[in-house]
Amino acid sequence: MGWSPGQVHSAAATLDTDAEAWVASQVGGALEAVFETVAATRHDTAALLAKTAAQGRRPASADLAALRPGLHQRLTRQELVSGVGFVAAPGLLTDVPAWLEWWQTGADGDVRPLLLDLDPGHSAYSDYTHWDWFALPRDTGRRAVAGPYVDYLCSDEYSLTLSAPVETEGRFAGVAAADVYLRHFEAAVLPLLRRLPRPAHLVNARGRVAASADPAHLAGSLTKGPDFGELLTEGTPAEHAGLRLVPCHRIPLVLVLA
Amino acid sequence: MRQHEIGGGARGTGGGARRVVFSPVDNRARVDTVVRRIGDAIELGLLADGEQLPGESELAAQLGVSTVTLREALMALRQQGLVTTRRGRGGGSFVSLPEVPADDRLRVRLRGWSTEELRDLGDHWAALSGAAARLAAQRTEPEDLHPLRRTAEELAHAEETATRSRLYGRFHVELAAAAQSARLTREQVALQSEVGALLCLVLGSGEYREEVADRHRSVISAVQDGAHESAGTLAERCVRESTARLVAVRLTL
Numbered sequence: 001m002g003w004s005p006g007q008v009h010s011a012a013a014t015l016d017t018d019a020e021a022w023v024a025s026q027v028g029g030a031l032e033a034v035f036e037t038v039a040a041t042r043h044d045t046a047a048l049l050a051k052t053a054a055q056g057r058r059p060a061s062a063d064l065a066a067l068r069p070g071l072h073q074r075l076t077r078q079e080l081v082s083g084v085g086f087v088a089a090p091g092l093l094t095d096v097p098a099w100l101e102w103w104q105t106g107a108d109g110d111v112r113p114l115l116l117d118l119d120p121g122h123s124a125y126s127d128y129t130h131w132d133w134f135a136l137p138r139d140t141g142r143r144a145v146a147g148p149y150v151d152y153l154c155s156d157e158y159s160l161t162l163s164a165p166v167e168t169e170g171r172f173a174g175v176a177a178a179d180v181y182l183r184h185f186e187a188a189v190l191p192l193l194r195r196l197p198r199p200a201h202l203v204n205a206r207g208r209v210a211a212s213a214d215p216a217h218l219a220g221s222l223t224k225g226p227d228f229g230e231l232l233t234e235g236t237p238a239e240h241a242g243l244r245l246v247p248c249h250r251i252p253l254v255l256v257l258a
Numbered sequence: 259m260r261q262h263e264i265g266g267g268a269r270g271t272g273g274g275a276r277r278v279v280f281s282p283v284d285n286r287a288r289v290d291t292v293v294r295r296i297g298d299a300i301e302l303g304l305l306a307d308g309e310q311l312p313g314e315s316e317l318a319a320q321l322g323v324s325t326v327t328l329r330e331a332l333m334a335l336r337q338q339g340l341v342t343t344r345r346g347r348g349g350g351s352f353v354s355l356p357e358v359p360a361d362d363r364l365r366v367r368l369r370g371w372s373t374e375e376l377r378d379l380g381d382h383w384a385a386l387s388g389a390a391a392r393l394a395a396q397r398t399e400p401e402d403l404h405p406l407r408r409t410a411e412e413l414a415h416a417e418e419t420a421t422r423s424r425l426y427g428r429f430h431v432e433l434a435a436a437a438q439s440a441r442l443t444r445e446q447v448a449l450q451s452e453v454g455a456l457l458c459l460v461l462g463s464g465e466y467r468e469e470v471a472d473r474h475r476s477v478i479s480a481v482q483d484g485a486h487e488s489a490g491t492l493a494e495r496c497v498r499e500s501t502a503r504l505v506a507v508r509l510t511l
Contacts, residue, residue: 122303124424130405150435150443158440206399208438220438221397 020246023192024255028248030188034081034178037074038164042176044070045086049168060094064101071103072111080188083155083179092173114154125153133161137175141165145252148182148210158182182219186211198257205229205252214258228254288323292331297367300340300353301455303420311351338366364459369511376508380501384494386446387430391477391493393437395486405432406478414471422461427454429474460503
């Protein structure tokens with residue numbers, strides 16, 4: 001009759017493209033929800049720092065206790081998040097050289113503070129300023145997704161950390177951040193990846209696999225070849241050596257279809 | 259402090275393993291473990307001179323041992339001069355760094371290890387770091403190597419022996435993290451809490467510090483080149499050399 005195989009093919013291709021775009025936007029949406037908690041912490045911290053500045057004094061670690069009700073609420077409400085807080089830039093606080101106002105969910109669901117030894121005379125891990133979750137927002141002034149990486153400083157978990165810079169009086173004061181354990185992230189996105197007709201996985205800007213429904217590309221491994229950083233800057237889907245690459249909207253992750 | 263190290267994790271279901279599980283726990287081994295743990299923390303500066311230790315029942319509960327075991331351990335630590343006990347109001351057990359040079363105290367601690375235990379410690383460490391280096395070589399892209407480079411360079415310039423030991427440990431923890439393995443990283447952190455204080459005994463020499471920094475640099479190069487077999491071998495050689503040196507010191511005691 002009046003149809004051609006070409007038309008059917010393109011209709012199917014459109015369906016596939018729609019499915020890819022939908023999955024990419026859903027993944028983006030899951031992390032946007034986490035970024036909303038980061039934004040709330042950032043807002044509370046900036047307001048707190050503005051208040052101490054208005055009082056004509058510099059903040060101390062005890063001032064950050066005012067952030068706790070909000071942090072606890074975000075930790076219990078946002079299922080994907082296992083750790084939240086504000087990490088001060090060294091020198092911000094008057095009484096301590098460095099500080100993490102950081103709260104985590106325990107194995108039995110309890111909320112507890114992270115207590116770190118940040119004395120360089122005791123600990124080899126006292127300087128946290130080179131970790132991606134701190135350095136990226138500080139250097140770019142923008143929000144960032146760090147990882148997946150082994151977080152041996154705070155949780156001992158394989159994690160993603162989402163963070164955003166906090167400023168006071170026009171200067172960098174530290175980062176607001178939230179931890180997402182990779183196993184929780186996988187549980188959230190795997191049902192989405194499995195809906196796609198081709199084996200699918202998600203990589204970060206450096207090609208590191210963050211979640212996968214493709215046994216040939218497991219979480220933590222590297223997908224080599226494409227320049228994922230550039231693809232994320234361009235923001236449009238592309239093909240590379242038989243791979244279909246779809247950037248997730250506003251989130252530095254790329255959906256890869258084999 | 260990690261409680262799971264005490265009492266051993268006998269998960270085997272065979273008859274032999276079950277007998278071990280239900281046999282009376284060797285109290286002496288528990289005392290030694292507590293002495294080692296607290297002593298290491300003092301040597302590494304994790305517990306500061308003059309710091310008060312938690313009360314006996316609290317500390318015993320935290321360590322998962324009986325108060326009797328804890329008291330024996332505290333007595334041994336008092337004999338080593340690492341803890342003093344004051345009675346009465348405001349009393350308790352306090353960390354006290356004796357006037358004896360740190361090296362002498364560490365030698366006393368090393369005497370608590372048999373050469374067989376040191377050999378086994380070295381085997382465990384080589385297994386962890388070798389596996390980590392092999393995986394890191396397959397899973398690392400250039401930016402992951404920044405922390406390792408920084409640590410190797412800091413070690414090359416570290417003046418204090420305790421700092422050198424901490425940086426040595428940090429390198430191997432970062433290597434496990436570069437392997438993208440949370441399990442290997444946790445194991446390496448636990449192992450470093452045991453070996454850290456002892457390493458001070460071999461890292462005092464500036465020459466050996468240089469050698470370790472060089473060995474670390476060559477591990478980084480192999481990881482960067484994706485040469486996983488040589489990365490693993492180089493990492494193993496690095497830690498085997500250190501444990502061999504520890505065994506050599508032990509044999510002089």
